[in-house]
Amino acid sequence: MLSLCGAHALTTNTDRTMASKNSKEHESETETAEALQDSSTELTEEKEEEHVNRLPKFVELDLPAMGLEFHPAEPLLAASFIDGTIKLYSCKAQEEPVEVWSTEGFKKSSRSVRFTEDGESLVCISKDKSWKLFNTETGKVEREFVKAHDAAISTVAVAGDKHVVTGDDDGRLKLWDLRFEKAVFEAKQNEDYLSDIAVDETNRIVFATSGDGTMSTFNIKRRRFDLQSENLHSELMCVEIVRRGRKVVCGGSDGSLNFYNWEEFGDISDRFPGHPESVDFSCKILDDLICTGSGDGMIRAVNVYPHRFMGIIGDHGNLPVNNLTVNGEATILASCGHDQRIKFWDVEHFHHIGKLEKKAKVSDKNKRLDAKGKEENFFADLE
Numbered sequence: 091m092l093s094l095c096g097a098h099a100l101t102t103n104t105d106r107t108m109a110s111k112n113s114k115e116h117e118s119e120t121e122t123a124e125a126l127q128d129s130s131t132e133l134t135e136e137k138e139e140e141h142v143n144r145l146p147k148f149v150e151l152d153l154p155a156m157g158l159e160f161h162p163a164e165p166l167l168a169a170s171f172i173d174g175t176i177k178l179y180s181c182k183a184q185e186e187p188v189e190v191w192s193t194e195g196f197k198k199s200s201r202s203v204r205f206t207e208d209g210e211s212l213v214c215i216s217k218d219k220s221w222k223l224f225n226t227e228t229g230k231v232e233r234e235f236v237k238a239h240d241a242a243i244s245t246v247a248v249a250g251d252k253h254v255v256t257g258d259d260d261g262r263l264k265l266w267d268l269r270f271e272k273a274v275f276e277a278k279q280n281e282d283y284l285s286d287i288a289v290d291e292t293n294r295i296v297f298a299t300s301g302d303g304t305m306s307t308f309n310i311k312r313r314r315f316d317l318q319s320e321n322l323h324s325e326l327m328c329v330e331i332v333r334r335g336r337k338v339v340c341g342g343s344d345g346s347l348n349f350y351n352w353e354e355f356g357d358i359s360d361r362f363p364g365h366p367e368s369v370d371f372s373c374k375i376l377d378d379l380i381c382t383g384s385g386d387g388m389i390r391a392v393n394v395y396p397h398r399f400m401g402i403i404g405d406h407g408n409l410p411v412n413n414l415t416v417n418g419e420a421t422i423l424a425s426c427g428h429d430q431r432i433k434f435w436d437v438e439h440f441h442h443i444g445k446l447e448k449k450a451k452v453s454d455k456n457k458r459l460d461a462k463g464k465e466e467n468f469f470a471d472l473e
Contacts, residue, residue: 257284341369383411
């Protein structure tokens with residue numbers, strides 16, 4: 091048997107051994123945790139750097155761009171200009187977009203461009219009353235519709251793989267089937283220019299906004315006019331379908347967003363004022379979030395239902411925005427303006443915003459957001 095002294099000594103040595111082992115394990119765990127934290131920090135920094143560096147550089151132009159459209163699948167951007175020129179750019183991260191091709195498409199200004207669903211062709215309209223179909227790869231004209239309207243063509247949309255919808259300055263809408271040479275349907279329901287056209291996911295219903303303050307609804311599958319909304323006594327400038335096809339929203343020259351319930355297009359169901367100047371262009375990023383281009387040169391992110399300004403994501407100085415478009419992944423927004431620039435803005439962070447619970451502020455419409463969607467700190471560079 092061990093004596094009490096021997097037992098005490100053995101216990102003490104055992105305790106010291108265990109303490110030393112625990113200390114080493116604690117040091118090891120601390121080192122591992124610190125290593126993981128350092129690794130996590132590096133990954134976060136890399137991710138943030140990748141996030142910020144996703145954007146192409148701005149494009150300096152000789153003339154203002156009027157139309158703008160991202161390719162549905164490739165990093166390509168089409169632009170149309172006030173002199174009738176059409177250009178296609180290849181857009182890569184951190185690089186200035188490279189001109190793929192340029193063509194003197196029209197004798198007068200080209201107001202809008204739209205890719206076909208497969209992205210193989212580009213639809214372009216002109217103030218000279220014609221519209222053309224260009225090959226995306228070569229820039230060559232595939233189809234040409236001369237004197238397609240009696241007035242300058244003001245807006246265009248693609249409906250499926252065979253149909254194109256055009257609107258003109260006299261308020262006339264036409265439906266074109268690419269298998270034929272002439273329009274297969276036309277209607278004049280508006281007294282002023284058609285400003286924008288939206289087509290639903292089924293390629294059946296078409297909405298056309300007008301400078302006369304109304305929105306007209308057409309069923310192009312049945313080739314008929316359905317309904318004209320009540321006059322809002324303010325020019326309607328743009329239109330988007332949101333909330334999984336349950337709402338239609340129109341931007342007004344009075345700075346308001348006007349909402350219609352689906353199949354109740356006669357009168358608005360809701361109205362969201364607040365833009366200091368006209369809402370000239372809109373672009374859907376998510377089903378409940380759009381970006382607007384305004385007469386004050388600002389590009390704002392606006393959540394719908396609940397309605398609130400998320401903040402300003404970009405601008406063209408104090409000059410009006412000419413157009414907006416978003417890429418196929420809805421992560422990069424491109425804009426052009428009277429400042430003769432094409433600019434790119436990161437909108438990927440809006441995909442990660444959860445349910446809005448914080449009460450909105452009136453000042454949010456002037457709040458500037460950085461590339462990660464956080465409010466810019468004006469004093470950060472002064473510290």
